[in-house]
Amino acid sequence: MSFQSLGLIEPIARAVAEQGYTTPTPIQQQAIPLVLAGHDLLAAAQTGTGKTAGFTLPLLQRLAGGEPARNARGKTIPRALILTPTRELAAQVHENLTAYGRHLQLHSMVMYGGVGMQPQINALARGIDIVVATPGRLLDHHAQGNIDLSAVRMLVLDEADRMLDMGFVHDMRRIVALLPRQRQNLLFSATFSEDIKRLAADFLVNPQQVSVARQNATADLVEQIVFPVDRDRKRDMLVHLIRERGWEQILVFTRTKHGANRLAEQLGKDGLTATGFHGNKTQSARLRALADFKAGRLQVLVATDIAARGIDIDQLPVVVNYELPNVPEDYVHRIGRTGRAGSTGQAVSLVCVDELGFLRDIEKLVRNPIAQQIIPGFEPDPNAKAQPIVMGRTVLHGGERRTATSGSSSRPRRPAGHAATRNDSRPAAPAANRAPFPLSAKPQGQRPSGRAKPTAKPATASGKASPLPPERRADAWQGTAWAELDLPPHLRNNPSRNGQRRSGGGQRGR
Ligand code: AMP
Numbered sequence: 001m002s003f004q005s006l007g008l009i010e011p012i013a014r015a016v017a018e019q020g021y022t023t024p025t026p027i028q029q030q031a032i033p034l035v036l037a038g039h040d041l042l043a044a045a046q047t048g049t050g051k052t053a054g055f056t057l058p059l060l061q062r063l064a065g066g067e068p069a070r071n072a073r074g075k076t077i078p079r080a081l082i083l084t085p086t087r088e089l090a091a092q093v094h095e096n097l098t099a100y101g102r103h104l105q106l107h108s109m110v111m112y113g114g115v116g117m118q119p120q121i122n123a124l125a126r127g128i129d130i131v132v133a134t135p136g137r138l139l140d141h142h143a144q145g146n147i148d149l150s151a152v153r154m155l156v157l158d159e160a161d162r163m164l165d166m167g168f169v170h171d172m173r174r175i176v177a178l179l180p181r182q183r184q185n186l187l188f189s190a191t192f193s194e195d196i197k198r199l200a201a202d203f204l205v206n207p208q209q210v211s212v213a214r215q216n217a218t219a220d221l222v223e224q225i226v227f228p229v230d231r232d233r234k235r236d237m238l239v240h241l242i243r244e245r246g247w248e249q250i251l252v253f254t255r256t257k258h259g260a261n262r263l264a265e266q267l268g269k270d271g272l273t274a275t276g277f278h279g280n281k282t283q284s285a286r287l288r289a290l291a292d293f294k295a296g297r298l299q300v301l302v303a304t305d306i307a308a309r310g311i312d313i314d315q316l317p318v319v320v321n322y323e324l325p326n327v328p329e330d331y332v333h334r335i336g337r338t339g340r341a342g343s344t345g346q347a348v349s350l351v352c353v354d355e356l357g358f359l360r361d362i363e364k365l366v367r368n369p370i371a372q373q374i375i376p377g378f379e380p381d382p383n384a385k386a387q388p389i390v391m392g393r394t395v396l397h398g399g400e401r402r403t404a405t406s407g408s409s410s411r412p413r414r415p416a417g418h419a420a421t422r423n424d425s426r427p428a429a430p431a432a433n434r435a436p437f438p439l440s441a442k443p444q445g446q447r448p449s450g451r452a453k454p455t456a457k458p459a460t461a462s463g464k465a466s467p468l469p470p471e472r473r474a475d476a477w478q479g480t481a482w483a484e485l486d487l488p489p490h491l492r493n494n495p496s497r498n499g500q501r502r503s504g505g506g507q508r509g510r
Contacts, residue, residue: 003057006032009064011103012057019099025050030210031186032058038184040204044211046190047159047336052096055082055156055186060101062154062184063129069151076107076127078147080154081179083135083172085162087112087283088290088311093158094132106130113137114283121146135163135171142178152179154186157203161189161196161329166306169199176203190336191329222319222335224347226359226372228380231352231387234322235263237378238350239270241320242300249293251311252302252320253334256391260302263322267300274300305330311337321349324358326389326396328365353384357397 003013003024024032027045034041035058045051059080068076082097084090094110101108108130109123117140124146131138131147141147155176157163163172185204189196192211200207229237242250252274254260260276267274275289275298290311292298303311305325319338325331338345349370351359363369374380389396 027054027212040207041186042207080130082132082156264302277303324355328361331362
């Protein structure tokens with residue numbers, strides 16, 4: 001199948017060919033004709049599937065087929081708005097838009113925070129057809145009267161799940177309220193949670209649905225492996241792997257900005273070129289790091305989850321989870337940086353005993369156990385005990401829970417990926433048959449019969465879990481005794497929690 005056979009006009013098909021694309025990816029095959037026909041679209045596609053071209057190509061074509069919109073002073077004002085959760089993704093989408101639209105007479109711009117407003121104001125004043133924006137900066141421009149949104153006829157919400165996760169739901173609603181009612185809406189999301197469906201119900205009109213990967217499935221082309229390791233040997237293991245396997249371009253993930261900086265510094269002392277890549281760096285420092293990394297001048301980019309969104313590097317061979325994310329969806333996004341558009345990649349996770357619960361949550365999400373391999377010389381201590389993970393003011397409990405009476409399944413363990421205040425609504429798997437260092441974190445199945453039902457109230461009126469993991473909620477830590485926060489769960493001795501039922505930390509709504 002060719003791009004032209006999807007109905008794309010010659011200047012766009014030519015630009016695509018100049019990018020070296022010969023065949024449309026599945027999401028492009030499905031989405032392009034529907035968008036060209038003017039439908040609203042709800043698309044489940046994770047990063048790496050070619051989703052950006054899936055919406056930018058038909059968007060360009062629809063705009064190219066119409067007349068520019070002008071304000072009273074004759075200036076061209078935007079007809080299309082693309083919202084993304086992060087600056088990097090906005091920059092990436094805009095880069096693609098520019099490449100695919102190079103033979104068209106359309107003007108686009110990208111606007112995000114962290115850089116001066118004036119160049120963006122100047123660009124708007126020159127006349128713009130398409131704006132790619134992060135929500136906050138767009139609202140800033142609107143509040144200052146810099147942008148006229150009255151002619152927007154196409155709205156794209158890219159990585160909408162991430163926008164919800166990052167708390168942009170109100171900004172999104174405010175922005176949509178500023179747009180004309182008559183418009184075409186496209187919503188792209190890696191996952192189809194209940195909240196995404198609700199958002200779609202509010203924003204989309206009779207949407208066509210397309211889906212290219214099983215929900216929450218990880219890219220098939222990414223080989224995933226877990227290397228069990230003790231927490232204080234991770235750095236040695238990483239250096240060992242980099243040297244032994246001859247990795248030349250590695251994207252490494254940590255949970256925190258501070259952790260990213262520290263690891264990059266330490267890797268520097270180990271003789272590797274490495275830099276941290278996170279939200280505390282200026283936009284220009286981030287762009288420079290990315291350019292150095294792409295050009296091979298920088299071997300290791302140590303990134304946090306949010307900063308890494310939108311990093312698009314062709315044929316990035318290896319992604320390393322130096323620390324597993326406490327939000328399982330982040331794992332899918334992380335490893336989606338490799339194995340992009342047909343090339344293969346490797347996603348390596350260095351997992352210590354503190355993170356076994358996170359691993360279990362991830363395996364449950366991707367619906368597959370992840371292969372494990374012990375690296376000789378780095379065998380983990382079989383008697384190691386999980387310790388809580390401190391992330392700023394939040395204490396996470398990511399370890400597998402083991403009870404005093406090991407092997408008994410009578411007492412539910414705290415669920416994995418557990419913040420200190422997290423509501424216990426999921427029961428734990430039986431502890432029987434678990435290895436001393438139980439890295440074989442099996443996906444959980446049904447609640448074993450005979451187990452008491454958790455008594456925790458549902459997080460929302462509809463009974464569905466809240467979209468924001470409790471540890472990400474602003475109030476997650478409030479109202480909980482510090483003493484309790486600092487105690488690992490197996491040391492908590494609240495009798496009401498020790499029996500057949502657990503009531504959790506109480507409902508801390510949003
Ligand atoms: P995305 O999922 O939009 O982030 O795209 C992932 C990568 O696939 C980007 O590097 C694109 O340049 C590339 N890509 C998009 N469409 C195609 C295609 N039809 N053939 C080859 N590569 C593509």
